[in-house]
Each structure stands twice: as structure tokens, then as C-alpha cells.
Amino acid sequence: MTPLERRTVSSLALLYSFRMLGLFMVLPLLALYAVDLPGADPMTIGLTLGIYGLGQAVLQIPLGWLSDRVGRKPVIIGGLLVFILGSVLAATAESIYGVLAGRALQGMGAIASTIMALVADLTRETQRTKAMAMVGMSIGLSFAVALVLGPVVAAAGGLAAVFWFTALLAIVGIVIVAALVPTPPSGQVHADVGARQGLFKRTLQEPALLRLNFAVFSLHFILMALFLLVPGLLLEVAGLERDRHWLAYLPALLLSIAGMVPMMIMAERKGRLREMFLLAIALLIVAMLLLVAVEVPVVVYLGLLLFFVGFNYLEATLPSLVSKMVFPGGKGTALGVYASCQFLGAFAGGAIGGWVVKIAGAPAMVACCMALALVWLLIFLPGDAVSARAGAAAE
Known part of the structure; x- marks a missing residue:
């Protein structure tokens, strides 16, 4: 890889890991901490745990299409802003339904496919498989870190602290996109990442x-x-x-x-x-x-x-x-x-x-x-x- 490709891939892998870390950190916590919230029962807790996936499933491909038209970075930054709003809503919630709404909003910032598209835009064909693998490895790493870090953060400030922490990660992600990730040439879209x-x-x-x-x-x-x-x-x-x-x-x-x-x-x-x-x-x-x-x-x-x-x-x-x-x-x-x-x-x-x-x-x-x-x-x-x-x- 060229120095530009290494910087691009490492920055996007870090961004992806921050994004997934914010989602995974709740996994080992919600069943324990949400029981103290009004309206919490196994069904509402389970729905709150999984609801982010619905927004991700529904919006992943449409936002990928949108990034083909308006650019990758605006869609990624927009998705991170939506994620921040969801995190703040969940952090300030006084019932399980507020946390549910926050998790749903977090999931609507569905930028995974756009990040992978940007990886393809900024790497050569010969390096693309390696680049995708590096980003993919960051998901597994974020899963492992989240299961360990989540209980530590929650011990310091409860479930709200975890959501504030994920909001902070998303803010750092915006800085990474704006300052470290190059902007691809206008109109450059790769068939291997864009749904046709x-x-x-x-x-x-x-x-x-x-x-x-x-x-x-x-x-x-x-x-x-x-x-x-x-x-x-x-x-x-x-x-x-x-x-x-x-x-x-x-x-x-x-x-x-x-x-x-x-x-x-x-x-x-x-x-x-x-x-x-x-x-x-x-x-x-x-x-x-x-x-x-x-x-x-x-x-x-x-x-x-x-x-x-x-x-x-x-x-x-x-x-x-x-x-x-x-x-x-x-x-x-x-x-x-x-x-x-x-x-x-x-x-x-x-x-x-x-x-x-x-x-x-x-x-x-x-x-x-x-x-x-x-x-x-x-x-x-x-x-x-x-x-x-x-x-x-x-x-």
C-alpha cells in the first residue's frame, strides 16, 4: 500500500471500530442496568437491545445509494450526527422507552456500506481486498473491546455514562473523517461496493x-x-x-x-x-x-x-x-x-x-x-x- 492508502485504511478502520464499539458496548449491560428503568421488562429490554439493527437493515443500502450521489463524507458525517443524537437521547432517558428511542435513532445512522464504499474509492484494485479485510478485522476487535470496556464504563457512571461515551466516540469519528480521510475524486463509484x-x-x-x-x-x-x-x-x-x-x-x-x-x-x-x-x-x-x-x-x-x-x-x-x-x-x-x-x-x-x-x-x-x-x-x-x-x- 502507498502511504496515502495506509492512512486512508487505518483512519476508516478506526472510524468503523468506534462506530461499532458504541453499539456493542450496550450488549453486556442492558439486561442488567435497564431493569431499574420504568417500563422495563424482558420484552422491552430485548426490543431495546436489538432495535438498532432494524434501522441499520432498512437504511444501509439507501444511504449507500445516497453516498453515490452526494458524496461519501457528507453521508458518513450525517450518519455520525444522527448516532450522536440517539446517544444523547438514550443517555438522558428516564424510562426504557427513551432508551429504546435513542437506540432506534442510533441505528438510523447506517453508514457501514458507505464506509466500505469509501475504502474502495481510495484504494487500488490490487490492494482493495487487503483494505476490506483490515476494516473487517476492526469489527471483531471492537466487539472484544466493547465487552470488556462496557462494564468498566458502566461501573463508573451507569448506563447513561456508556451512551455519553459512545456520543464522544462519534464526535471523534467526525474529526477523523474531516481531518484524516481524503476526499475521493468527484463521480468515482466502484461497482464492487455500490448496489446496481x-x-x-x-x-x-x-x-x-x-x-x-x-x-x-x-x-x-x-x-x-x-x-x-x-x-x-x-x-x-x-x-x-x-x-x-x-x-x-x-x-x-x-x-x-x-x-x-x-x-x-x-x-x-x-x-x-x-x-x-x-x-x-x-x-x-x-x-x-x-x-x-x-x-x-x-x-x-x-x-x-x-x-x-x-x-x-x-x-x-x-x-x-x-x-x-x-x-x-x-x-x-x-x-x-x-x-x-x-x-x-x-x-x-x-x-x-x-x-x-x-x-x-x-x-x-x-x-x-x-x-x-x-x-x-x-x-x-x-x-x-x-x-x-x-x-x-x-x-
């Missing part, structure tokens, strides 16, 4: 892409639903006070990276992609079974570790599979639909998970997640479900 008319139908008819869209929907459904349960387990079963939950998340995340590495090696160097993919889904199922079957601290920790191994492996692998299975010229559309399914899964996991907990209890919610994972496993069990990657890449 006529490609949606083909994307939605491609069996391999449909399976991957279902996979990312399921993964984030399960993530959001389980985090209605996990904080309570750490508090009640493991005996960790809510401001010390980072002591469970940090080692689990670090060990999960160590557990992920052999799976990545087996998949990429030993040609065992299908087996490792199915193993990761199986790890999610086993983790959920451990979390509800045995109320023993060490079993809760083990379940958390296995879940993070499976989740992190799948989160890293799925976007790569989409980009390699997609038909020529359809990468932008396919990734846009993929991102929308990801955020829609987060919304559905929070909303439906909270509703099931309210009417039938936490074990029933986990059973629903396990059933979804089993369907996912069965869909990918045929040999061509993942191994089609090689043939698609060759085309």
Missing part, C-alpha cells in the same frame, strides 16, 4: 448466497438473544457483580482467539473449510446447552468460551465466503444484502428473544436459538453448501 439496479433479483435467487444470508441472520439472532441471558448468569450463577463482568469476558475472548487459530489453519491450509464451518455451528449449540443445562460457574465460563470460539470463527469466515461465492460484478449488492440480513438478525434476536423470555422464560428462548442453529446446521450439512466457495471463486 437489476442485481438484487439475481442476488436473492442465488442458493449459495441465500444460505450465507440465513447464516449471518441466525448468528446475530443468537448473539442478541443470548445476551439477554448471559449477564444474568454471570451475576446469579457465577457470582460476579455487574461491574466485574469484564473479568469473565476478557479471558473468554482471548482464549477464543487461541481456539480459533487451529480452526482457521485447518480450513485454509488443510482444505477442511466445510468441517470447520460445521464445527463452529456445533460449538454454538453445545455452548447454549451448557449455559442452560448446568448452573455451575465453571460450566457457564466454558459455555461462554465455546460460544465465542464459534461466533468469532463464523463472523470472520462468512463475509469472505460471500465475496468469493458471488457472481461477477455483484459483490457490492451481495454484501449490502448480507449486511442487511446481519442487522435484521440482531433486531429479531433482541425483539423475539425478549418476547419469548417474557411469555415462556429463558430456557424456552435458548431452545428457540438452538432450534435455529440446528436448522442452520442442516442447511449447511450437504457437501456443496460451503465447498461451493472454490468453484465460485474460480469463476
Whole structure:
């Protein structure tokens, strides 16, 4: 990469990580801190947890289109301003409904696809895959940092402090866009990131892409639903006070990276992609079974570790599979639909998970997640479900 490309990619990766950090920090906290707010119950808490995903799913592609017409940086800055307003609204809320409205407004600042478009605008074709991978890695890093940093910030000032902190991150993000990120030449739009008319139908008819869209929907459904349960387990079963939950998340995340590495090696160097993919889904199922079957601290920790191994492996692998299975010229559309399914899964996991907990209890919610994972496993069990990657890449 040239010095300009390195500056561009590092700045946008930092911006993306700040944006996702602000969303992820609430994940380990809401089920514990929101119970003190008027109107809070499992259903409203679950809806509040996942509602940002609805705005992201609905607005991701339209805002990407808008950035093709008015420019990337205005759309990104506008999205960050909307995110700041949502954060302030949530920070000053006096009921769960105010936090719900703030989270919804945060989600409406849907700039992920525009950031990826800007990465493509400002990098050469030969460096674009590497640049996209660097930005993608920042998402995984922000997820890990958020699970550790969220409880620390909340311990200092409660849930409101977390939302004020996310507003501050968004302000820093605006400074990064204005001061560090170059402005691309006028009219420069790349087909591999901009959704084009006529490609949606083909994307939605491609069996391999449909399976991957279902996979990312399921993964984030399960993530959001389980985090209605996990904080309570750490508090009640493991005996960790809510401001010390980072002591469970940090080692689990670090060990999960160590557990992920052999799976990545087996998949990429030993040609065992299908087996490792199915193993990761199986790890999610086993983790959920451990979390509800045995109320023993060490079993809760083990379940958390296995879940993070499976989740992190799948989160890293799925976007790569989409980009390699997609038909020529359809990468932008396919990734846009993929991102929308990801955020829609987060919304559905929070909303439906909270509703099931309210009417039938936490074990029933986990059973629903396990059933979804089993369907996912069965869909990918045929040999061509993942191994089609090689043939698609060759085309």
C-alpha cells in the first residue's frame, strides 16, 4: 500500500471500530442496568437491545445509494450526527422507552456500506481486498473491546455514562473523517461496493448466497438473544457483580482467539473449510446447552468460551465466503444484502428473544436459538453448501 492508502485504511478502520464499539458496548449491560428503568421488562429490554439493527437493515443500502450521489463524507458525517443524537437521547432517558428511542435513532445512522464504499474509492484494485479485510478485522476487535470496556464504563457512571461515551466516540469519528480521510475524486463509484439496479433479483435467487444470508441472520439472532441471558448468569450463577463482568469476558475472548487459530489453519491450509464451518455451528449449540443445562460457574465460563470460539470463527469466515461465492460484478449488492440480513438478525434476536423470555422464560428462548442453529446446521450439512466457495471463486 502507498502511504496515502495506509492512512486512508487505518483512519476508516478506526472510524468503523468506534462506530461499532458504541453499539456493542450496550450488549453486556442492558439486561442488567435497564431493569431499574420504568417500563422495563424482558420484552422491552430485548426490543431495546436489538432495535438498532432494524434501522441499520432498512437504511444501509439507501444511504449507500445516497453516498453515490452526494458524496461519501457528507453521508458518513450525517450518519455520525444522527448516532450522536440517539446517544444523547438514550443517555438522558428516564424510562426504557427513551432508551429504546435513542437506540432506534442510533441505528438510523447506517453508514457501514458507505464506509466500505469509501475504502474502495481510495484504494487500488490490487490492494482493495487487503483494505476490506483490515476494516473487517476492526469489527471483531471492537466487539472484544466493547465487552470488556462496557462494564468498566458502566461501573463508573451507569448506563447513561456508556451512551455519553459512545456520543464522544462519534464526535471523534467526525474529526477523523474531516481531518484524516481524503476526499475521493468527484463521480468515482466502484461497482464492487455500490448496489446496481437489476442485481438484487439475481442476488436473492442465488442458493449459495441465500444460505450465507440465513447464516449471518441466525448468528446475530443468537448473539442478541443470548445476551439477554448471559449477564444474568454471570451475576446469579457465577457470582460476579455487574461491574466485574469484564473479568469473565476478557479471558473468554482471548482464549477464543487461541481456539480459533487451529480452526482457521485447518480450513485454509488443510482444505477442511466445510468441517470447520460445521464445527463452529456445533460449538454454538453445545455452548447454549451448557449455559442452560448446568448452573455451575465453571460450566457457564466454558459455555461462554465455546460460544465465542464459534461466533468469532463464523463472523470472520462468512463475509469472505460471500465475496468469493458471488457472481461477477455483484459483490457490492451481495454484501449490502448480507449486511442487511446481519442487522435484521440482531433486531429479531433482541425483539423475539425478549418476547419469548417474557411469555415462556429463558430456557424456552435458548431452545428457540438452538432450534435455529440446528436448522442452520442442516442447511449447511450437504457437501456443496460451503465447498461451493472454490468453484465460485474460480469463476
